[in-house]
Amino acid sequence: MKATDNTGQNQSAHxxxxxxxxxxxxxxxxxxxxxxDRVAATDEHFSIEDFYDGIESKGFHVxxxxxxxxxxxxxxxxxVRCHRFGNSSSKYEFVEAGTxxxxxxxxxxxxxxxxxxxxxxxxxxxxxxxxxxxxxxxLYVYGICSRCSRKARTQKANLx
Amino acid sequence: MKATDNTGQNQSAHxxxxxxxxxxxxxxxxxxxxxxDRVAATDEHFSIEDFYDGIESKGFHVxxxxxxxxxxxxxxxxxVRCHRFGNSSSKYEFVEAGTxxxxxxxxxxxxxxxxxxxxxxxxxxxxxxxxxxxxxxxLYVYGICSRCSRKARTQKANLx
DNA sequence: TTTACTGCAAATATTTTGCAATATC
DNA sequence: GATATTGCAAAATATTTGCAGTAAA
Numbered sequence: 001m002k003a004t005d006n007t008g009q010n011q012s013a014h015x016x017x018x019x020x021x022x023x024x025x026x027x028x029x030x031x032x033x034x035x036x037d038r039v040a041a042t043d044e045h046f047s048i049e050d051f052y053d054g055i056e057s058k059g060f061h062v063x064x065x066x067x068x069x070x071x072x073x074x075x076x077x078x079x080v081r082c083h084r085f086g087n088s089s090s091k092y093e094f095v096e097a098g099t100x101x102x103x104x105x106x107x108x109x110x111x112x113x114x115x116x117x118x119x120x121x122x123x124x125x126x127x128x129x130x131x132x133x134x135x136x137x138x139l140y141v142y143g144i145c146s147r148c149s150r151k152a153r154t155q156k157a158n159l160x
Numbered sequence: 161m162k163a164t165d166n167t168g169q170n171q172s173a174h175x176x177x178x179x180x181x182x183x184x185x186x187x188x189x190x191x192x193x194x195x196x197d198r199v200a201a202t203d204e205h206f207s208i209e210d211f212y213d214g215i216e217s218k219g220f221h222v223x224x225x226x227x228x229x230x231x232x233x234x235x236x237x238x239x240v241r242c243h244r245f246g247n248s249s250s251k252y253e254f255v256e257a258g259t260x261x262x263x264x265x266x267x268x269x270x271x272x273x274x275x276x277x278x279x280x281x282x283x284x285x286x287x288x289x290x291x292x293x294x295x296x297x298x299l300y301v302y303g304i305c306s307r308c309s310r311k312a313r314t315q316k317a318n319l320x
Numbered sequence: 321t322t323t324a325c326t327g328c329a330a331a332t333a334t335t336t337t338g339c340a341a342t343a344t345c
Numbered sequence: 346g347a348t349a350t351t352g353c354a355a356a357a358t359a360t361t362t363g364c365a366g367t368a369a370a
Contacts (some may be wrong), residue, residue, distance in 0.1 A: 023349095025324095026325090027324060027368085027369050027370075028369075029324090029369070030324080031325080032325095038173055046250070048359085048360085049358095049359085051194050055208035062326080063327040064327090064328090065326075065327070065328080065360095066327075068361080069325085069326090074268070084244035084364070087335075087336095088358090089358080089359060090201070090359085104292050104294075107206075113292070113351090115289060120283065120287065123280065123283050124280070126278075127301075127306070129264055129275060130266050131305075131306035131309075132228075132273070132301070132304070132305060132306065133268065133303045133304040134264075134301055134303040135303045135304070136302050136303075137299065137300065139284075140297065140298040140299075140300075141287075141289065141292070141294055142294070142296050142297070142298070143293045143294040143295045143296075144293040144295070145292060146292065148333065149293055152222065186349075186350090187343085187345070187348095187350065188344080189348060189349090190343095191351070192350095207334095208335085209334085222351085223351065223352040224335090224352090225336080225351075225353080226351060226366095227325070228336080229350085229351090236335090247331075247360075247361095249334060249335090250334085322369100323368100323370090324369080324370095325367080325368080325369085326365105326367070327358105327365100328366105329362100330361105330362085331360105331361080331362070331363090332360080332361070332362085333352100333358100333359080334357100334358080334359075334360095335356105335357085335358075336355105336356080336357070337354100337355085337357085338353105338355085338356090339353095339355105340350085340351105340353095341350105341351080341353105342350080342351070342352095342356095343348100343349090343350080344347105345346105345347090345348095345349095345370075
């Protein structure tokens, strides 16, 4: 399981979620916390379907509707981010407090690479947009990945 | 109709698309250019459905499948960008050559605001990622828009 | 005890695909 | 003339919704 400390305040994801649910007068159900636990234990991007299959295989049953609902709550309270790459289904990731990364997306093969980029993160964090209360950023860099570049070079060479 | 000059080379969108189709040995059909023309004449984000209805109402008939295919070609050759905001359908926009903007997305009401931000654009353009051949960026800034902030303040005040 | 939440299944929305007819090259 | 592209409809995929039963507060 990953660490879930939050910006030095040492609040666990559980505590954040509990506080969020409380503030919205929503119920603290076992399904919601089971889903949070499993999300927090997942290092990769996952789709709802991935997640649904995964949690079933661990012997815990929740309906798809509850997965959709709960993941959305986690997005709303900032514990999870949603990405919609290419034309595939929504992908989610647990937010490791205090960290940040961007995504390099290959427009040829669709492969996603994560990059930590403190320089850009710093510039973005310093940015203020008038009358807009920023909470976070998503930066997507589109281009051709090394594998596809290599493939293209090889094909070109073979044509000669 | 908007100007379609490209990075000082004065290539029209038509010329770019023609060149692209030629390079891929694809056919230059009237449907493809009619779709490009209408895309280039549209200032806002549009969904495939919006676009389909719009082009029908102008008396030009193309099938949905052709709209999907052709818009994807335009994305592939860089004349159009695709955004997938929130959980709505894909939104597209014509790329005005040489310009750039980011998107502020309200996590409460879903409203999208475009902002030109030359500073950030400059920083991003200067960025190089090893073994990745960048073609463009998309930056999404999430937060609460002024309207929603105001609404929240008013509600709080009324509770007192 | 009240009613928010859950599971299930059906409905909706969006996008993709197969195939016969057509038009580009 | 060969075959890429089109239109149409059906299929596939992803997500939302309605409702009756269950459980948190």
